[in-house]
Amino acid sequence: MNPWLAILVCTLLLGALLAITARASKSNKVAPETARKMVHVGMGLICLTFPWIFSDVWPVLVLGGMAITGLIAIRYSRLRNSIGSGLFAVSRHSLGEILFPIGVAWVFSMSKGNPVTYIPPILLLTIADTAGAIAGTRWGKHHFNAAGSVKSIEGSSAFAIAGFLSVAAPLFLFSTLSAVTILSLSTAIAIFTMAVEGATGHGADNILLPVGSYFLIDYYLGLEHSALWLRVIALVVLLVLLLVLHKRHALNGAAILTAMLFGFAAFMLGGPASLLSGLALFIVHLLVQRTIPKERCVKYSIDIIFAFALPSLFWLAVSDGLHLPLAVCQLGFISSLCASVAMLHAGTMLFTGREGHAPGMCLVKTLFVAAPALLIRDLPPSYLISWCTSTLVMSLISARVFYCWRGHPHDDAPDTWWKVAILSLAASALTVSLTQLLCS
DSSP states (O other): OOHHHHHHHHHHHHHHHHHHHHHHHHTTSSOHHHHHHHHHHHHHHHHTTHHHHOSSSHHHHHHHHHHHHHHHHHHTSGGGGTTTHHHHOSSSOOOHHHHHHHHHHHHHHHHTTOHHHHHHHHHIIIIIHHHHHHHHHHHOOSEEEETTEEEEHHHHHHHHHHHHHHHHHHHHHHOOOOHHHHHHHHHHHHHHHHHHHHHOOTTTHHHHHHHHHHHHHHHHTTSOHHHHHHHHHHHHHHHHHHHHTTTTSOBOHHHHHHHHHHHHHHHHHHHHHHHHHHHHHHHHHHHHHHTSOGGGOOOBOHHHHHHHHHHHHHHHHTTTTTTOOHHHHHHHHHHHHHHHHHHHHHHHHHHTTOSSOOHHHHHHHHHHHHGGGGGOOSSOHHHHHHHHHHHHHHHHHHHHHHHHHSOSTTOOOHHHHHHHHHHHHHHHHHHHHHHHHHTO
16 A cells, blocks of 8 residues: 555544544543543554555654644644543543554564564553453452552453453464463563553553563563563562562552562563562561551552662663673672662661661661672672672661651652662662772
């Protein structure tokens, strides 16, 4: 098909979709959220045809740019209450409709229109996301707060089931993979994307789901059966562990899913030592929660997980870019968590009204989180000793700085956790630099 003709047809279909849903919404035949989901599904179905009507990437980029421009114009003009009423009638704030065409165009440009790597992400975005929303709205009874929105266990479960089918069906149709490979790959991606969808809000999943699932599929296609099942087992074990212990820790639903993703990333990028260090931090949290009266316990959201994850995963993500051995970056990861646990200890002292930050107990917690570093065999003992000494010193300094800097002991605003993230990254960077200097 001529690309310009295809662009015109897709544009007309999108306009017709908006007009139909707007009429249905304004006549009260469908609820605003239902009309919005109708647009969501309709846009997704149109996008599913792209591999067969576009042979180049540029028409999809042009169409995506036109869609973004048109949707922004509708959103911020009088058209919002006419042709845009089916999409913008909901009261909650969301950028999902703008991020949707960005995610689709991004995935198409990376996949070059290959159905094996293009269709599953779009189905996840279109079918699985909608299935989760419908199930959560109609049957959701066990709710949890995500970033700016409310999700449910029932909705997340429906997303996982639909997500599995969204990946498995196109792989059976368009690839030559064995059934076992498709089963393991689809399971891993369904669980992973369920966690992403459950932890995000404001429509951010409209770009995170397609782009993230594309990268996973593209990477997983080159793995053996055993490697794929290892990832499935890791995801399931982490999720089950966090759910079974939900009455003993202070993480809400979104934080549980984010913590699972953090543990999975730590294991995949940094190996057993990194995962065990993260689990040690979690154990410290469980023990501390037992010392706090129930009436004073608070629930933490994804902010606290980001405060740990961003500075620690930084080391594992930039190993090649910094030209550092993986073993050194693993120590950087663990150093960051050691600083985090020291600051959490100081924060607990403030929260419970105890004087000082108890450096003795702070050292014990830091050593417990640092202990998995002994599993790293690629470094000489002298290097590990220098690293451990530097880690203990920097963790104590971080705890003291945070104790003085945090502010009101009951302040759990996001900037509190950004302070933890900044100090953790600074402490781990100084620890690695000091260790390198001592051992050079």
